[in-house]
Amino acid sequence: xxxxxxxxxxxxxVAALAVGGLAIRADEFTKKDGERWQKEYMTVVEKxxxxxxxxxxxxNGVACAQCHPNGxxxxxxxxxxxxxxxxxxxxxxxxxxWCIQQPLEGKPLALDDPQMVALEAYVAHERRGVALAPGxx
Amino acid sequence: xxxxxxxxRYFLKGAGALAAASTLPLSLVKLAFADAAQxxxxxxxxxxxxxxxxxxxxxxxxxxxxxxxxxxxxxxxxKPDFVMFGGDLAQLGSKPELDHGGEILSKLRHPLHSVMGxxxxxxxxxxxxxxxxGPHHYSFDHKGVHFVVLNSVLTYxxxxxxxxxxxxxxxxxxxxxxxxxxxxxxxxxxxxxWLKKDLEAVPKTTPVVVFSHSPxxxxxxxxxxxxxxxxxxxxxxxxxxxxxxxxxxxxxIQYNQIGRISFNAVMATAWPWPYPATYAQAESAMPVLTxxxxxxDPFFERDATxxxxxxxxTGRVTMKFNLYNNTNRVVAFNPxxxxxxxxxxxxxxxxxxxxxxx
Numbered sequence: 396x397x398x399x400x401x402x403x404x405x406x407x408x409v410a411a412l413a414v415g416g417l418a419i420r421a422d423e424f425t426k427k428d429g430e431r432w433q434k435e436y437m438t439v440v441e442k443x444x445x446x447x448x449x450x451x452x453x454x455n456g457v458a459c460a461q462c463h464p465n466g467x468x469x470x471x472x473x474x475x476x477x478x479x480x481x482x483x484x485x486x487x488x489x490x491x492x493w494c495i496q497q498p499l500e501g502k503p504l505a506l507d508d509p510q511m512v513a514l515e516a517y518v519a520h521e522r523r524g525v526a527l528a529p530g531x532x
Numbered sequence: 533x534x535x536x537x538x539x540x541r542y543f544l545k546g547a548g549a550l551a552a553a554s555t556l557p558l559s560l561v562k563l564a565f566a567d568a569a570q571x572x573x574x575x576x577x578x579x580x581x582x583x584x585x586x587x588x589x590x591x592x593x594x595x596x597x598x599x600x601x602x603x604x605x606x607x608x609x610x611k612p613d614f615v616m617f618g619g620d621l622a623q624l625g626s627k628p629e630l631d632h633g634g635e636i637l638s639k640l641r642h643p644l645h646s647v648m649g650x651x652x653x654x655x656x657x658x659x660x661x662x663x664x665x666g667p668h669h670y671s672f673d674h675k676g677v678h679f680v681v682l683n684s685v686l687t688y689x690x691x692x693x694x695x696x697x698x699x700x701x702x703x704x705x706x707x708x709x710x711x712x713x714x715x716x717x718x719x720x721x722x723x724x725x726w727l728k729k730d731l732e733a734v735p736k737t738t739p740v741v742v743f744s745h746s747p748x749x750x751x752x753x754x755x756x757x758x759x760x761x762x763x764x765x766x767x768x769x770x771x772x773x774x775x776x777x778x779x780x781x782x783x784x785i786q787y788n789q790i791g792r793i794s795f796n797a798v799m800a801t802a803w804p805w806p807y808p809a810t811y812a813q814a815e816s817a818m819p820v821l822t823x824x825x826x827x828x829d830p831f832f833e834r835d836a837t838x839x840x841x842x843x844x845x846t847g848r849v850t851m852k853f854n855l856y857n858n859t860n861r862v863v864a865f866n867p868x869x870x871x872x873x874x875x876x877x878x879x880x881x882x883x884x885x886x887x888x889x890x
Contacts, residue, residue: 448708448711455583455585455589455591455592456583456584456585456591457583457591457593460708460709460710461581461709461803462803462804462805462830463806464709464710464755464805464806464811465710465754465811465813465814466811467806467808467810467811468806468810468827468828468889480829480831493830494830497830497833498593498803498830498833521811521812521813522812523812523813524812524813525812532886
């Protein structure tokens, strides 16, 4: 078989798979899968909301939500960005740590701490639907 | 008293005023020419949120805001006739918080009047606050202006009396601004009846100033930038020619005009709040004339917090915002447009970046 023919045959096979809906497609998922993933995500968002309103994330009883109701004015869509007060480009979670250390007088979280992921998930969830604008001031 | 004595007394009074005028700054001399009955200033400090940690420890950041506002108010020239505290002295309404806040306020060299905030109220329904600061609602007259103080942070009886197992939990539920378990603020029927009676004897031409903690207008229910019976209260105030409502709670500059009623919000000394429009998941009704204040810089902890100096020289509120890391702003009633306006920032071309939130 010539090379050209091989390609045509392969393309035909792909088309047949697509049309035939064979169960061997690796990326197929059901509605139920989607619901489970959303539930997993929302569990972390809710954990984040609990941390956001918690008086024990820091040491002085102050909660993130005291200044940022519903995560407002955290503008997660603008990160990473040049944080002019720090003089470098940072990710949102570094700013979350800054707030934990300053107004909350607490200890910073590891950047991959599940609590940090939850806080970031909550903030992003409250800002869903807003266009990404990395670097914006 | 014979006519000669009267003439002599007037002369002496006039001579005294002239002598004073020669040594006083221009702003004070100007005041001497105004109608004395409508000519005075007062200061407004609000939303200190003094927060107890344990023992003798309080959140330093919020303490510093109130201490600074008190110290600066004491230095004002001309001296204000009195100081209003606009509510939310405490964060969770506890005795240590109210005592500590009261101690800081006790350094004020001017008479103090206080407004009840929800953070002062929902632990013991204002009982301890009342021992320190007086009645929950009252009125007083000062130099031709009728002042009314309302407790506008009441809510439905079922929520207040039946829903929560403990007073502490009730306080915590109301303290979370964005907490969906909260309940809308209201003045309530009983107090509205009191207000009607209180205003019966007041001539319709007398300037009226109403102090409330929540806005007596509906801006955004989700954060209680809202008073459930706002329209009913506005209807009681509507017959008066010059009505000014000054409210705290929102921790930001807002102003509005509804009929003959001018609305002015005041800053917090503790922390600023974002405008409701910055919350992407809900609609709000911010008065369109309000020019947003600058986005707060968290690295300067007093940024976008402050207090205000108010003059009543026109029978309307002229509010001078003393902002710590921003250009000071003046919101004054404009007789030409019939509404309060931000003197310098109304024109979009004159705004400085980043004047807008996003």
